[in-house]
Amino acid sequence: VATKWGVFDDVFCAGNDKTFHFLDDVLAEIVELFPGQYIHIGGDECPKARWNACEKCKKRMKDEGLKDAHELQSYFIRRIEKLLAVRNRKLIGWDEILEGGLAPTATVMSWRGTEGGIAAAKAGNNAIMTPGSHCYFDHYQSDPAIEPLAIGGFTSLEKVYSYEPIPDGLTPDQAKRILGAQGNVWTEYMSKSEQVEYMAFPRACALAEVVWSNKERRNWTDFTRRIQQHFNRLDASGVKFSKSFYDVTASFSNNKVTLKANDPALEIRYTTDGKPPSLNSPKYLSPIPITKTTTLKAAVFSRVRPLGKSMAVQYLLHKATGLKYNMTVKPEQYTGGDEYALTNGITGIIKLWKNWVGLQGKDLDPLIDFGQPTAFTKISFNFVNAKGSWIWPPKNVEVLGSEDGTNFKSLATKSFNADDYQAEAVETVNLDTPGAKYRFLKVVVRHHGVIPKGEAGENNPAWLFVDEITVE
Known part of the structure; x- marks a missing residue:
């Protein structure tokens, strides 16, 4: 039994009819317990490894004319859809149910961004918007250093309120297929109901106003005035809500x-x-x-x-604080929250990825221009080791100096053995550069490469997370 979040290869066998007999029995009981018209069947994060190796599943794909395991997943979902239809129920599933073809009457919950909801609406299916960027209330909502442990991420009250459930690019008829939005509270890190309340409120209040009011009438400044009165209601109701608004x-x-x-x-x-x-x-x-x-x-x-x-x-005030730099590859997802986060004087913490500059399968190589020849004797930076999240130590690092920004001299190097770093932690690297004096400084932090077999994310490029390059 897993004690942490994870995606596992063990899935229902799509080639065994006994699987569907079992699921039919389960659904029969669920329908008796819950009278609503919708039944959520999941369907997300389904690895295909077992299906691709299973003789029964391969036979099923051949017999049904399915070209790959994605179409086998669609076949699976369509069979479940029919089992629900005979009981006058409708199917809801996460946006992975789009893979291989969407079941005709399915409603899609779009959690990996807005693309799933857009695709469903354009196909004539209904959708509920619940992207992780705005609707995951298990993310941190305040400074992680002083918050209860959470899965990660950062979704503030203001960010929830800024969400617009109707994506751009839909026709008026397609937009009608967007039924609304949903906030999600996954409780792997929540042991008590009071903590669930803390994570859900007042973000649930913000999302309620988003889905219950017209876009034109929403106003964050006005909401900040009214939500403070609502805190009195939550207090009176005994709800253990977060004070992150303050x-x-x-x-x-x-x-x-x-x-x-x-x-x-x-x-x-x-x-x-x-x-x-x-x-x-x-x-x-x-x-x-x-x-x-x-x-x-x-x-x-x-x-x-x-x-x-x-x-x-x-x-931190040091010789590179506030200076701009150029990099060969600019981060898109993990920018550090600043255009020049590597020299903004603020260090990242292990609980909050958004404060780190991160690239997957690419090197980080900031080139800093001091504006004039500058003496420095030590270069330092931090990196994250969190292999369970695909974040690995660098392979090596090299510090280089240049007078003209074109011709560089190597000043210091250091290599890393990933096996030496097991605990999830922030690690500090110091490189001495005695007697160095250059206008340009380049720090090349090379990524680990491909994640080894047997590790989380095996065969995928490792992530590299670095923060605050300190120059002394």
Whole structure:
């Protein structure tokens, strides 16, 4: 029995009629228990390894004229659709049920983005939008460093509210096929019902307004005013909701920190001496200058108490802080949250992938221009080792210097043995460059390569996650 999230090769045999007899019996009981017209049958993340190796499944594909295992999955779903139809029920499945051909009356739940919902609507099927980008309430909603352990990701209240369920590119008739949206709370990391409530609310309130109101009438500023009154209702109902609405967000530019609250009327107080903020701490009025490596803490306050959790961010000042750089391959999914995240003075943490710059099967090679010859004696950076998430240590790293940005001299190298890194952790790399003085600095971090057999994601290119290149 699995104790962690995972996708496993063991699936129902599509070539054995006893499989469908068994599932028919199960569905008969489910229909008796649940009178609603829809039955969700899953259908997602179904590996094809067992089917491709099974003689019965191969015979089924041959007998039914199916060209591959994807069409076998479609055959499987269509048989389940017929079992439900005789009981006057309709099938819902995750967007993988599109693979190999969609069952005629199936409703698709689009979770891997919006493409599944769009494809279903254009095919004349109904769809429910539930993309992981906006509708997964098991993702973190506040600073992971001070939040209960979650599966990862980051989906704030504002991001949920920004969602529009009707995708662009649909005709008016196709748009009618979008039935609505759904918030998902997967509970692998939630041991108590109170934690489920904490993860669901108030994000469920935001999604409710998204699906119950016209796009033109939605207004985030107005929502921030009204949701604070709704917190009183949740309190009165005993709901253990998250106070992440009262988080302070910070941005760092030109050696100044700008603080922001969701409601501009809320009061922010901060410290730069490492102590927690209090009612006696300075009130935030304008961007805060940072002249040395500093840990800044801030929180939203009422007249008598803090309303949410205190945020804490360490800002590193070094010779590359705030400098721009170029890379051969720019990240698209994991950008670090900044165009120049590798030199923004903020380090990533293990719980939050969005703070890291990540590429799959590609090297990271930032080229930094100091603007003039600059002396430096040490280069440091962090990488993530999380093999269960396909994130591996680099194969090696090389530091190079150049006077003109074209001709480079190798200054330091280091190789890594992936077997030396077993625990999920952030690892720090230091490379000494004594006597170096160059205008251009290039740091080439080479990816591990293909994930070995027997490891999570085997035969796929490994991910490489790097953050904050520090120059001293």
